[in-house]
Amino acid sequence: DFGERKGQAERMLGLMDVFLKNDPISLQKDILHHVEYTVARSRFSFDDFEAYQALAHSVRDRLIERWHDTLIHFKKEDPKRVYFLSLEFLMGRSLSNIVINLGIRDQFADALSQLGFDFEVLAEQEGDACLGNGGLARLSACQMDSLATLDYPAVGYGLRYQYGLFRQVIVDGFQHEQPDYWLNFGNPWEIERIHITYPVKFYGTVTDEFLNGEKCKVWVPGEMVEAVAYDNPIPGYGTRNTINLRLWAAKPSDQHDMESFNTGDYVDAVVNRQRAESISSILYPDDRSYQGKELRLKQQYFFVSASVQDIFRRFKDTHKKFDEFPEKVALQLNDTHPSLAIAEVMRVLLDEEHLSWHRAWDIICKIFSFTTHTVSPEGLEKIPVDLLGNLLPRHLQIIYDINFNFVEELKKMIGLDYDRLTRMSIVEEGAVKNIRMANLSVICSHTVNGVSRLHSELLRTKLFKDFYDLWPHKFQYKTNGVTQRRWIVVSNPSLCALISKWLGTEAWIRDIDLLIGLRDYATNAELHQEWKMVKKVNKIRLAEYIEAMSGLKVSLDAMFDVQTKRIHEYKRQLLNILGIIHRYDCIKNMDKNDRKKVVPRVCIIGGKAAPGYEIAKKVIKLCHAVAEKINNDNDIGDLLKLVFIPDYNVSVAEMVIPGADLSQHLSTAGHEASGTGSMKFLMNGCLLLATADGSTIEMVEEIGQDNVFLFGAKAHEVVALRKKGPTLKVPLQFSRVVRMIRDGHFGFEDYFKSLCDKIEGTSDYFLLGADFMSYLEAQAAADKAFVDEERWTKMSILSAAGSGRFSSDRTIQEYAENTWDIQPCRCPF
Ligand code: AZC
Secondary structure, eight states: OHHHHHHHHHHHHHHSOSSOOOSHHHHHHHHHHHHHHTSOOOTTSOOHHHHHHHHHHHHHHHHHHHHHHHHHHHHHHOOOEEEEEOSOEEEEOOHHHHHHHHTOHHHHHHHHHHTTOOHHHHHTTOOOEEESOSHHHHHHHHHHHHHHHTTOOEEEEEEOOSBEEEEEEEETTEEEEEEEOGGGGOOTTOEEEEEEEEEEEESOEEEEEEETTEEEEEEEOSEEEEEEEEEEEEEOSSSSOEEEEEEEEEEEOTTSOHHHHHTTOHHHHHHHHHGGGGGGTBOOOOSSOOOOOHHHHHHHHHHHHHHHHHHHHHHHHHOOOGGGHHHHEEEEEESSTTTHHHHHHHHIIIIISOOOHHHHHHHHHHHEEEEOOOOSGGGSOEEEHHHHHHHOHHHHHHHHHHHHHHHHHHHHHHOSOHHHHHHHOSEEOSSSOEEEHHHHHHHHOSEEEESSHHHHHHIIIIITHHHHHHOGGGEEEOOOOBOHIIIIIITOHHHHHHHHHHHTOSGGGTOGGGGGGGGGGTTOHHHHHHHHHHHHHHHHHHHHHHHHHHOOOOOTTSEEEEEESOOOTTTTHHHHHHHHHHHHHHHHTOOHHHHHTOOOEEEEEEOOOOTTOHHHHHHHHHHHHHHHHHHTOTTTGGGEEEEEESSOOHHHHHHHGGGOSEEEEOOOTTOOSOOSHHHHHHHTTOEEEEESOTTHHHHHHHHOGGGSEEESOOHHHHHHHHHHGGGOOOOHHHHHHHHHHHTTTTSOHHHHHHHHHHHSGGGOTTOHHHHHHHHHHHHHHHHHHHHSHHHHHHHHHHHHHTOGGGBHHHHHHHHIIIIIOOOOOOOOO
């Protein structure tokens, strides 16, 4: 009876405060309420962590209000949505980001201080959510923030790993990995949706059956697990919109194995069931090697299958005709990790919705877009056919069918060019037969994006040349960006206040192009004073962290020179260390007078190495060995210090980046698809010392060559240099520093031998020797600029002023307009 239900709804509304209030008393009451009833501590006795929990729950309540409103609004408007599929999201901490985006940070800080707590201290209690490895994963997190802020109807889908990326612990200079069981202390930012579950099937066989006289395929699975949704609301800034990041966790399924229960071994059967949970238990820590592990494939299919079921369920709630699907659904593949979604959507359309191949394929071609984050062919995922066929027999058939049709079409277009047909085929023939996930993604997506201009050019001319020649219209690029909400407003509040003061508005937090206005004051003496003060405050914070962590006292007058990112040969942390050894060697050989001219430096290196990546681990040890020598050399004093910051993650980055004077981005040109760390440094007014690689090239265009210390071979020169091979001359300085390592200047010479072998003679694939002189010159130029404080400060201001293009807001807007074809859908306030 509608009348009765309406009456009840009104009564319920009357019982609730429709919106929670944000005045200090309401906030304090709320926090105390959560202390007592959620955290279950007495309101007269709770510590900082418990206060953090209560605070987080009070914030969560407010977040949920907006999230509900947004979901209801989206449901009502039914716009075309983008579904962002990514196996990794590197969110870091959430509290500060959320209260800032909700616009209630100051209110909470006031309320807390009246209770005798400091907001910042409580915020430090939160652990990082490290559900990703590096650039790709953090990019997803930044893009979610921008999607919400720009009011786009978007849903993120991923996996809720129980163990995030390993914690890096350094013992005697060596990296050790420790498990990150991040859910130990609870996670107030997620909402468990025990009713939103889907069965996910594995293994089994496919049979032909007849349905209404038509032949169709039936997949009889051998194993079934349940996917349970955990929702993570993502608030936008300056909008009510709060979108959903839905992460799936694996649980044993009720339909799983009734058999074994009936056979009598009850305990074993229960233990077996529990194994289902292992699917979402751990994040793979290698960010670019693919070993064809079954568990990894299971993870990929598990999250894809649950997400696709969720997407179909939502679509079918309001639509009957699948021809409307492409008008409502855009599926974004973040790298090839989710590309099984292609075969899965095809399977559902064919086998469950009984569409013809022709109609189903037509839909596929309209809904998928694919972004790749790699440059090297070895970085492309391949799945052994045997593995795929065993785990997902029906999907393998579908992929074979897609490939058959594709190759037939291709033959019509290019004739019997077998080399090319072999290269473009989804199936790679060889000792082990593989499915090339990148080829599958390119063939089935309407758009293929690179992550910087150079990257896109490399995709078109190298990696995907054959495909580009066939379908030039498919290829686009969206230069990456990072969110200024996290990377300035949250992590550098003093700079945030300063920018707002000088621009006379906070509007740049939503409209980053306004930052350019800082250019007008690039030589203003007053701004210079304030700008230097901000840097100093951040350097003090970083110096205190370094001292607390390592006992090392560093001078604030020194240039803080930072290189933090995953350890990789192509990123050339080794070049940095060799440069430091060279600097050390030079200082040692200087007389008193010359030493007076040396610009003191604190060199900071940080980053994790994949657990199985031997060479990268040796680089970490070398860094510690060199630091040990230099930092304990009284003859050097404050002229040079080297610090390794352990366990680099999002929250460490938030502290390190604002405190850096100079940051280094040393990848051999043509190897970094984009690079996003550099964008965070740039926004914080930190000068870049970099090669012309990835999006650095575009940064130089924005802020001018004079404001970046560029060095090294360009991407096209790298190719030529490699060809020269053995005839390539390396400078004496280079041989000398390598010799110092080989001769045991820093100990462990046997251990470092293979590292040295990798960069001498013909094995110097990443061209450290060839770029060394140019690198030293760039370093000298940086020294020279640093002593001229006025010039340095101007360069720093111009760096931040020119960083607007590298906001993920711009990236997302381009995706929305040129790839996904979606419109903003703003929830009324
Ligand atoms: C990274 C790229 O190496 C980096 O250049 C780029 O900025 C970033 O993606 C975002 O596009 N790639 C990865 O992190 N790759 C994986 C598999 O982790």
